[in-house]
Amino acid sequence: MASTNSSTLFGGAGLGGAAQSTSIFPTNNPTNMFGNTSTTATLTGGTSPAKQSQTQQQFTPSSILGQEPTQTNAAPPSGQLTQPAFFNSLLERGKKRPISAIGQNGNFEDLPSLQLGLDDIRRKARELGTGGSKENQQQAQHTKAHYLLAASGVSPGHALRDLKSLDPQASMVTGLKEQELFDPDNQKFLKNIQQRGRQVMITESLSRAHKDFDSFLEEKVDMDWEEQRRKIFEHFGLAQKDDGAGGAKGGFGRTARPKQFNPASTTPPLSASRRSVFGRSALEKSVIGTPGTGTASIQLFEDKMDRNESVGGHSDLRFLREKMGYYADKVRLLNSARLHARTFPVLHEFSDVEGHVGGDVPRQLYDAYRALISIVGEPSKATNASGPAPLKERQFSNDYLDEVPSSRKAVSLRKQIIEGSRSFLEKLFYDEVESVISKNPREAQLGGIPTVINKIRAYIRLRAVRKDLAPDGTELQMVGRDYCWILIFYLLRCGFVTEAAEYVSQDPGFRSLDHKFVTYMTTYAQSRRLPRDLQQKINGEYQQRSRNAPDNTVDPYRMACYKIIGRCELSRRRLEGVNQSVEDWMWLQFSLAREDDRAEEVAGDVFGLEDIQIDISEIGQRVFGKGQEGPGGYGTFFFLQILGGMFEQAVSYLGSYAPITAVHFAIALAYYGLLRVSDVYTSGEEILSFTVKQYPQINFCYLLTQYTREFRTAYVEAAVDYFSLLCLNADLPGSLGKSQASICHEALREFILETRDFAKLLGDIRSDGSRIKGLIEQRLSLIKLADQEEFLKTITVQAAAIADDKGLITDAVLLYHLAEDYDRVIDIINRALSDAVAIELGGPALKLQPLRPRTNILEHGQDPVHDNHSPSIPGSSLSLTTVNDPVALAKNMIGLYNGNALYYQQIRQINRDACGLLLRMMEAKVEVETAKWTPALDAINDLNILPLRARSSVPYIRNAAQAFSSFPAIISHNIGHVIMWSITCIGHERERLNSGAYENEIRQGLADELLVMAKDLMVFSGMVKYKLPPRVYETLARAGAEIGAY
Known part of the structure; x- marks a missing residue:
């Protein structure tokens, strides 16, 4: 390793300069970096033979790169003792020679032979025998490369010198602290300790700030620009839409951050896990979030897991905006009714919006509203809340939130859900029967008196023509001209139990066919259930016919009637041989379900609402999983969840496909107390979570605050109406109810500071000084305030301070006047006048930013949303809402205060x-x-x-x-x-x-x-x-x- 480092970078010794040592490490490092034992490229550029010998003895182990260690001191000690004294004296002289005398040249060829150690002499002798050192051989091999580079205009020598000037170990050397000398001065020692502590604190603070800033950039600024460009191209038709592109969705409701958790699990997201369970964390800076960009809210509450964009379909933006506007009108009417202590048919009104708004909307969303109407028994018109047996706000709250399954309230509510869902499915089917008959009158051949039985006969006749009553080869019994069992089945399916009992009891042909069933049917028609003895008999007959009868010899509709009336074979809750839709299957489940005391029921007869909910959940996981729904298929599963009383899961599921409808379903459910809500301080941004007892709960406050992001800046009144609904759950016991009201108040406070519509929100003043109520003050009874005046004053003062800091003079003047701080009003006006005086002669005059005119606030302070087309009333508010001249503003306010001693006395003389x-x-x-x-x-x-x-x-x-x-x-x-x-x-x-x-x-x-x-x-x-x-x-x-x- 070291031997290769000794050659020049380009292999030519002559072009690189005279010095042969080309180590890239600092020359003052006393040890080799890799522990190599070669002596040709030491860190000092050259060493004495003694030091070479010592170094060789120290690094005898093999190199970490797997090279064989150089054989050092291989001769035994006995061999060394026999060396001549002459060579020993030369060796001692070499050891005593100073390093400076040797110089920095690491090429041993320039040194006298007597300066080498014995081992070096042996090595040099071996090199002479093999034709030179390895370095020279390598340099000779790379000579051609030098000529090639020189011919190309590259100077290897200059490049080598430039590379040598770069010292990669300089930072390492300078980073090493010198050994501090001992100082007996205690004060200086303590001072050094304090200074080090401060430096460590500053370093940690800077490091923490860097990490926080990097996290902020990663969370807020990191956007997938390619994805955004693709969406823009798709929007303008410049590129084909990629249905499989899940990707990271930016903009509305979704970010480009990686997915961190499964929404189906109960594990909260990262942002929620950092919240304190004892209160709102300081990391969460806003309750209502930042305003949206004005795009459509198609993915406002999209689950963190990607869903196929084609599922559910992107409706036209125009239809979405129209739907949001219609829903906002209904919410305004809802709050108006609440203010006047009147009930409001919220489900009827919301269903009208869902039924009349265009766009690609599944029919099941409208049916879900009608199912809820059937469950709660909502009247179609608003009534006085003090009238006889009205359906009041929060009617079912206590029953629904009762966590004792066997309690009377909980059982009663489950019965109501079962009866309401079953009756709705029966009515829905009967409407379909009438619709089919009216569309096909020739095939139906209704004729005569259009009684219920005659309509069912016509419907059966129509289906018989189409041959979809039963599979081919199935035996269907007839009495006269009627398929008797089919007629009874469809009468039961439409909910006409009394008519079915009359038919079996009055038709002589049927009585002769099955006289026992006449008893079962007439008894069932009285209370929709059979006594224990009759139930055992009908179960026995059902088991006997299903087991002993040959195939295709038993009418499947007869077996269906037996199963429905006698609740037979509950382990197999389906009808064999009968064509069924999803609604038919759900109706069968609700017809078989009973909510009785399970301790008194036989084990095989236990089947209630909880069992239906389990079946619906299994269907959702098996059929309506991620990416498995067809176009509009989400509506079917949502409809099933509403029928089964799984309201929280239904809202959470629908929020991924139709967030506008999901929000208003949540509002309607919360209005009647049929929604279990979570604490936004502990749930964070998680829509669906679970209580300790595994009851589902919806983050209602987060739904509403996020829904208002896209329109609250432009439609202030609508935003206030939605924020007022945050207090629907303020009646909950304990800290949960208080947190709901607290979120409402905090949302209103942030909204006031976010917008500049102070005149609308907090009120205005007329030219005579009288006050016009703002939107919030008009709705004080809806936001559950303990001290209304203190809340308004606090909000107004906070808003005024923010406006003053931002230099919004007219805003600050109005707000401080509404807060009754008249001296502060004059103080702000004085500062504005002072700024106007300070402008140079001939310069542009100081112009204030006026408030937006309050044109739709009526004279007597009534809610302007009751009359959206009311004309502007001249002089309805003081002219300060439109002035931009500080002198005119000052004259207006001084004229107002001089005319009223109450105002005048509260202003200091100096001001x-x-x-x-x-x-x-x-x-x-x-x-x-x-x-x-x-x-x-x-x-x-x-x-x-x-x-x-x-x-x-x-x-x-x-x-x-x-x-x-x-x-x-x-x-x-x-x-x-x-x-x-x-x-x-x-x-x-x-x-x-x-x-x-x-x-x-x-x-x-x-x-x-x-x-x-x-x-x-x-x-x-x-x-x-x-x-x-x-x-x-x-x-x-x-x-x-x-x-x-x-």
């Missing part, structure tokens, strides 16, 4: 005086800018801050200079500008007087008087030295020379 003085300064500045020199001097003199009438009276000037310190800072900062205005007016007026055609004593007297004024101003400026800007003195000196003051 009132300063405001009046600044307004007069602005009037004087206007006179100066319009070249009205004499009126401008009179206006400046009326300010009583400059000794313009001193007439060279030093005491008068001194008094004015002493009064300078008593002025507020906001006034004293502008006195220098007023002095420059005065000098400007004096100079121009003297020029006008002296340029007259005729001279008289009056003109001369006025000119002299102006000259005295200028001298007095110079004396005044000298007395208040260092209190005026430097350019004031420069202007005075220049103007004084021009007007002859010197």
Whole structure:
């Protein structure tokens, strides 16, 4: 290893210079880097034979690169004792020779032979016998390369010198700390310890800051630009859409960060795991997040696992925006009804939106709303909440959240879900029967009186024509002209149990066919269940017929009727030989389900809602897994989950495909108390999580706050309506209910600070000083505030402080006025006037950023969303919402406060005086800018801050200079500008007087008087030295020379 390092980089010794040692390591390193024993390329460039011998003895073990170690001191000690004394003396002399005498040349050919050790002499002898050293042989081999490089214009020698100048070990050497000398001074020692501690703390802080910044960049800035470009091309039709491109989705609701967890598991994401369970972590800086970019919310709550983009289909953006607008109108009406203590048919209203909005929307989403209507029994019209048995807000909250499965409340609610889902499926099927008959009247041949039985007969006749009643070869029993068992089955399927009982009891042909079933049917029609003895009989008959009857000899519809009425063979909950849809299968499950005391039930008869939910979950995993759904197939599974009472799982599942609908399903469920919600402080951004008892729960607050991102900036009223719904679950016991209300209040606070619609959100003032209620104040009863006035005042003051810091003068003035801090209002106006005074003469005037006009707020403070087309009411609010002139703003507010003693008394005298003085300064500045020199001097003199009438009276000037310190800072900062205005007016007026055609004593007297004024101003400026800007003195000196003051 070392021997190869001794040659030049390009192999030519002659071109690289005289020195043969080309080690790239520092020359002051005492040891070889790899522990090599070769002596031709040591780190010092050359060593004495003694040191070579010592080094060879020290590094006898083999090299780590697998090279054979050089044979060192191989001769035994006895051999060394027999060497002649002459050579021993030469060896001792060589050891005592200093290194400096040898030089830095590592080529042993230039050294006398007596300077070599015995081993080196042997090695040199061997090299002479083999034709030279290995280095020379390698150099000879690379000679051609040198000539080739030289012919190409490359100088190997220069390149070698440049490479030698690069010392890779320099940083390592300089990093080594020198051994500190011992110092007995204790104070210096402690000082060094403290300094080291501070340096370590600073280093750790910088390192932590670097890591935090890198994490921030990785989380916020790291975007897949190729993916974004592909999406842009696809949007404009410049590229074909790749259905299999899952990728990292940026923009709306998804980031380019790698997937870190499975949404189906209960493990929270990384962001959620860092939250504190005792409160909101400081790492989470915002409850509502940053506003969106205005794109469609098709993937707002997409699961972290990729789904095929083609699944569910990207609807037209126009339909999505229309749906969001229609839903916002319904939410506004919902909050209006809640404010007036009226019930609201939220499910009916939301279902109308889902049924009438265009786009590629599965029919099952509309059916899911109708199923919920059947489960909760919602009326179609709004009623008074105090009326007889109304369906109130949070009606089922206590029953649904009861975590004791056997409690009376929980059992009652499960029964209601089963009955509601079954009755809806029956009605849905009957609607389909009527629709098919109306579309095919010739084949159906209804005729006669359109009773229920006749319609079912027509439907059976229609299906018989199409030959889809049963598989070919199946025996179907008939009584007269009717397929009796098919007729009974479809009557049961449509929910007409009484009509089925009447048919079997009144038809003599059927009574003669199966008189026992007449007893079963009539008994079942009374309460939809059979006594224990009849159930045992019908089960026995069912088992006998299913086992003993030959194939295709038993009517499958007869066996289906037996199974439904007698709950036979519950282990096989399907109908053999009968064509069934998904809805038919679900209806069978709900027809067989019972919610009774399981301790009293026979083991084989136990089948309830929980068993149905287990079956639905298994179907979802087997059929509706990731990427297995067909177009619109997600609607079917969502519909099954709603029917089965799996509301949290349904909302979470639908959020991956139709987030707008999922959010409003969650709102409707939370309105009736049918949604178990989680704490956003502990759940983070996880939509679906589970309680300790493994009950599912939805992050309701996160759903709503993220949903508002895309429109809350443009539609402030709609955003406030959605934020008000965050308190739907504030009635929950314990800390969970408090956290829901806390999130609502924090979201409103952040939203106020995010937007500039303070007049809409917090209120406005009329020209007479009366207050107009803002959107939040109108909805105070909905956001569950313990101290409404304190909350509003706190929010208003915080918003005002933010506006003041950002330089939003009109915003800050309005907000501090609404917070009743009138003295602060005048203080802000004074600062604005001071900035306007400080602008140079002839410069652009200071313009304020006005508020957006409050045009849709009605005169009596009612909610503007009740009348979206109300015209703008002139004078509905004070003109400060549209002014951009600080002088006009100041006059408006002063006029308002001067007319009301309540306002006037709360403003400090010093602020009132300063405001009046600044307004007069602005009037004087206007006179100066319009070249009205004499009126401008009179206006400046009326300010009583400059000794313009001193007439060279030093005491008068001194008094004015002493009064300078008593002025507020906001006034004293502008006195220098007023002095420059005065000098400007004096100079121009003297020029006008002296340029007259005729001279008289009056003109001369006025000119002299102006000259005295200028001298007095110079004396005044000298007395208040260092209190005026430097350019004031420069202007005075220049103007004084021009007007002859010197």
